Amino acid sequence: MAGIVGYGAYVPKYRIKSETIAQVWGEDPDRIQKGLGIMEKAVPAIDEDSATMAVESARIAMARAGISPNDLGAVYVGSESHPYAVKPTASIVAQAIGATPNLTAADLEFACKAGTAGMQMCMGLVDSKMVKYGLAIGADTAQGRPGDALEYSAAAGSAAYVIGPEDESLAVIEDTFSFTTDTPDFWRRSKADFPSHGGRFTGQPGYFKHVKGAFTGLMEKMGEKIENYDYFVFHQPNAKFPLAVAKQLGVPKEKLKDGLLVPIVGNTYSGASPLGLANVLDVAKEGERIFVTSFGSGAGSDAFSIKVTGKIANREKGTPLSAFIENKQYVPYAIYAKLRGKYKGM
Amino acid sequence: MRSVAIIGAGMTKFGEDWERGFRELVTEAGIRALEDAKISGDEISAGYVGTMASGSLVGQEHTGALIADYMGLNPIPITRVEGACASGSLALRQGILAVSSGLHDVVVVGGVEKMTDLDTAAVSQILGGAGDQEWELFLGATFPGLYAMMARRHMHEYGTTEEMLASVAVKNHENGATNKYAQFQNRITLETAMNSKMVADPLKVMDCSPITDGAAAVVLAPMEKALSYSKKPIEILASEQATGTLALHDRKSLTSVNAAKIASERAYKKAGLTPKDISVAEVHDCFTIAEIVATEDLGFFAPGEGGKAALDGRTKIGGDIAVNTSGGLKATGHPVGATGVKQACEISWQLRGERGAGQVKDVEYGLTHNVGGSGATAVVHLYKRGY
Amino acid sequence: MKESISLTWRRIPERYRMMGSVCKTCNTHYFPPRSICPECRRKGKIEPFKFSGKGKVYSFTEIHAPPAGFEKQAPYVMAIVELEEGTRCTGQVVDATKDDIRIGDSVEAVFRKLLSDDPEGPIHYGFKFRLIK
Numbered sequence: 001m002a003g004i005v006g007y008g009a010y011v012p013k014y015r016i017k018s019e020t021i022a023q024v025w026g027e028d029p030d031r032i033q034k035g036l037g038i039m040e041k042a043v044p045a046i047d048e049d050s051a052t053m054a055v056e057s058a059r060i061a062m063a064r065a066g067i068s069p070n071d072l073g074a075v076y077v078g079s080e081s082h083p084y085a086v087k088p089t090a091s092i093v094a095q096a097i098g099a100t101p102n103l104t105a106a107d108l109e110f111a112c113k114a115g116t117a118g119m120q121m122c123m124g125l126v127d128s129k130m131v132k133y134g135l136a137i138g139a140d141t142a143q144g145r146p147g148d149a150l151e152y153s154a155a156a157g158s159a160a161y162v163i164g165p166e167d168e169s170l171a172v173i174e175d176t177f178s179f180t181t182d183t184p185d186f187w188r189r190s191k192a193d194f195p196s197h198g199g200r201f202t203g204q205p206g207y208f209k210h211v212k213g214a215f216t217g218l219m220e221k222m223g224e225k226i227e228n229y230d231y232f233v234f235h236q237p238n239a240k241f242p243l244a245v246a247k248q249l250g251v252p253k254e255k256l257k258d259g260l261l262v263p264i265v266g267n268t269y270s271g272a273s274p275l276g277l278a279n280v281l282d283v284a285k286e287g288e289r290i291f292v293t294s295f296g297s298g299a300g301s302d303a304f305s306i307k308v309t310g311k312i313a314n315r316e317k318g319t320p321l322s323a324f325i326e327n328k329q330y331v332p333y334a335i336y337a338k339l340r341g342k343y344k345g346m
Numbered sequence: 347m348r349s350v351a352i353i354g355a356g357m358t359k360f361g362e363d364w365e366r367g368f369r370e371l372v373t374e375a376g377i378r379a380l381e382d383a384k385i386s387g388d389e390i391s392a393g394y395v396g397t398m399a400s401g402s403l404v405g406q407e408h409t410g411a412l413i414a415d416y417m418g419l420n421p422i423p424i425t426r427v428e429g430a431c432a433s434g435s436l437a438l439r440q441g442i443l444a445v446s447s448g449l450h451d452v453v454v455v456g457g458v459e460k461m462t463d464l465d466t467a468a469v470s471q472i473l474g475g476a477g478d479q480e481w482e483l484f485l486g487a488t489f490p491g492l493y494a495m496m497a498r499r500h501m502h503e504y505g506t507t508e509e510m511l512a513s514v515a516v517k518n519h520e521n522g523a524t525n526k527y528a529q530f531q532n533r534i535t536l537e538t539a540m541n542s543k544m545v546a547d548p549l550k551v552m553d554c555s556p557i558t559d560g561a562a563a564v565v566l567a568p569m570e571k572a573l574s575y576s577k578k579p580i581e582i583l584a585s586e587q588a589t590g591t592l593a594l595h596d597r598k599s600l601t602s603v604n605a606a607k608i609a610s611e612r613a614y615k616k617a618g619l620t621p622k623d624i625s626v627a628e629v630h631d632c633f634t635i636a637e638i639v640a641t642e643d644l645g646f647f648a649p650g651e652g653g654k655a656a657l658d659g660r661t662k663i664g665g666d667i668a669v670n671t672s673g674g675l676k677a678t679g680h681p682v683g684a685t686g687v688k689q690a691c692e693i694s695w696q697l698r699g700e701r702g703a704g705q706v707k708d709v710e711y712g713l714t715h716n717v718g719g720s721g722a723t724a725v726v727h728l729y730k731r732g733y
Numbered sequence: 734m735k736e737s738i739s740l741t742w743r744r745i746p747e748r749y750r751m752m753g754s755v756c757k758t759c760n761t762h763y764f765p766p767r768s769i770c771p772e773c774r775r776k777g778k779i780e781p782f783k784f785s786g787k788g789k790v791y792s793f794t795e796i797h798a799p800p801a802g803f804e805k806q807a808p809y810v811m812a813i814v815e816l817e818e819g820t821r822c823t824g825q826v827v828d829a830t831k832d833d834i835r836i837g838d839s840v841e842a843v844f845r846k847l848l849s850d851d852p853e854g855p856i857h858y859g860f861k862f863r864l865i866k
Contacts, residue, residue: 045827047806048845051856052843084856092858096844098750
């Protein structure tokens with residue numbers, strides 16, 4: 001099977017605290033923080049979008065992979081906040097990392113799981129030897145309607161994966177499994193500024209059903225069990241859902257710790273599970289195994305079984321995600337509203 | 347090559363001129379210069395006009411023909427010359443070359459810019475075209491920003507202070523108060539200048555020349571015939587132009603404008619003068635730092651000492667060298683294409699002893715220094731009385 | 734500020750990846766690229782060269798009166814950066830105010846939106862700089 005030859009992850013410098021948002025809407029900050037488990041979220045600078053963040057993460061991934069950009073045969077960017085409605089983000093990224101022109105590129109959208117969908121597509125291309133390497137990116141500058149529960153979580157970040165041959169990989173993707181149904185739990189119509197969602201309907205029929213479906217599907221397919229994994233990464237729209245699904249599945253809480261970034265960066269949508277995986281790869285040791293389950297509304301989940309190899313030492317060639325997470329500056333709500341273009345007439 | 351003299355000078359009141367447009371401004375300055383020279387239009391055989399951005403600012407190109415038409419000077423040839431904020435001095439230089447070569451006898455030279463028909467953001471963007479559009483301006487730099495980076499470097503290398511910068515503005519407003527043509531004729535304090543709104547750190551509003559409408563004109567004739575037209579011709583001793591890189595970042599030094607150094611060295615050599623011989627100079631103070639750098643480039647002060655000299659009052663009227671007795675670009679205003687010609691008017695009037703309250707005593711030699719962009723074009727002229 | 738799409742497109746290699754040029758005769762590096770080496774003129778031999786994007790702040794300012802199209806970004810820091818290959822260029826410094834930056838500070842190139850003021854127009858991307866602490 002194909003594997004991860006290089007990876008990179010990025011979150012922007014600016015943060016807004018849940019408390020700051022709660023004050024604007026007269027909500028109890030403690031209740032929000034406890035309820036969602038989100039303390040603060042990453043906010044993009046005024047000159048950042050999914051394309052620029054995708055490039056940031058891609059450049060780190062390419063540095064770790066140590067391959068020539070000309071050897072990339074495919075670039076896929078998954079996002080629900082592509083800068084253009086029509087015109088690919090993937091071509092911008094491919095050009096910015098010097099991979100053009102001899103490759104295929106496309107944008108993907110599947111709510112919060114377009115990034116992992118790209119990884120699967122690259123795996124297929126690599127294993128079929130249609131390309132030597134593929135680059136899959138999940139990047140979002142997600143927006144929540146002002147005052148909506150999503151405003152506390154919708155954040156910005158990007159993670160990129162160079163997928164290539166197993167023998168060059170710093171982590172081998174042992175297998176993958178997906179679970180998909182048509183479930184209208186969350187959507188955004190083409191000309192709407194903000195998404196709509198089904199409130200509590202997003203839980204059981206949405207997140208939990210699909211995450212569990214993909215998780216158990218892959219475990220059964222591989223004949224594996226939870227004890228054989230050192231780390232678990234679940235999609236994290238808030239901190240409550242991944243912790244709850246882990247409990248239901250019997251995954252020990254401490255195995256979620258390194259891959260659970262939502263309390264300090266928010267929900268980075270297409271970037272969310274890929275960012276969690278990147279944070280795990282920043283600390284994992286050779287031989288350790290990681291189980292990743294993404295989720296995208298609409299709805300579907302992709303599960304991956306990953307094993308770290310000796311080439312993980314290559315991570316030293318790139319900036320760790322913690323460097324971006326720690327380099328932060330808080331902004332007040334008024335500045336946040338400016339950065340996110342929430343003022344009418346801007 | 348013949349020696350050339352200015353036999354007449356005229357300009358409009360600089361400022362926000364809501365009543366008059368491009369053609370009214372330039373024709374008024376032209377008429378005043380012709381009246382000052384006491385010549386008729388029939389005696390003129392050619393004209394040159396400096397305007398930086400008429401096409402962008404008022405949508406009008408082909409301004410040489412427009413001016414010939416509206417001055418009633420058809421069919422004489424009038425040619426537009428462009429070198430950003432140095433356009434006026436370039437037009438003067440073209441006029442000098444035309445007379446000096448013997449091709450023409452009496453030549454009218456104008457400079458004009460009509461700038462207030464657009465809003466400030468649009469004007470800044472157009473003026474930005476004087477720098478490197480693709481590699482400075484499109485990336486977010488502005489002209490105040492470029493000069494601010496020169497100022498920052500001057501502060502870093504020489505310990506120049508924001509107070510020294512502000513003292514240039516205070517002095518130029520002081521001088522502007524004596525000039526009936528100046529946009530600003532009010533005196534300001536150092537405190538006012540220091541506390542004005544930030545434009546491009548460390549440059550504040552009071553470090554910047556304003557957006558101005560205005561025009562200026564001079565009439566040139568061969569020196570050998572000048573006294574037949576005017577009792578007080580002003581002889582042009584040297585006209586030198588030099589270029590440097592378009593973008594500021596490509597200059598070897600940010601604390602000196604090499605093109606201005608070269609142009610002035612050549613001009614001094616041509617005229618057989620040294621900086622010490624100059625008693626009045628109009629220099630290109632589009633920003634206060636530009637005047638400090640200019641007084642160093644022109645050899646009035648050693649590199650790094652221009653700021654302190656300004657603060658110590660050495661550039662005031664009555665100081666070591668009177669700099670910008672008109673009020674400079676800061677107080678007179680800076681209609682970009684007109685500025686170089688206005689400088690020649692001011693020096694002519696100083697040498698003729700006609701500047702009233704702004705008159706410098708015992709003037710023998712005068713200098714003008716006009717810069718385009720952040721220093722990619724520099725033009726230096728030297729003058730003395732021709733009577 | 735308007736820029737034609739053909740001009741933007743033409744500058745993509747320079748703006749996205751800092752592609753410049755080098756004169757093989759005198760080994761002087763140029764960014765933005767030049768087709769004539771001013772040092773060697775016709776004796777020069779110009780070839781493409783990719784800059785690392787790393788350098789040091791040579792001078793800087795903070796723009797408070799922005800040109801048309803940059804209003805939302807203001808105030809922003811601009812710098813002249815001395816690139817490690819030995820030439821200088823102008824660019825914005827992201828995620829910083831004037832209080833964060835000093836002459837001599839190390840920077841690296843990042844990829845950002847240069848201008849996207851027209852909601853129906855193209856987005857112009859390119860290099861800016863980030864301080865490396």
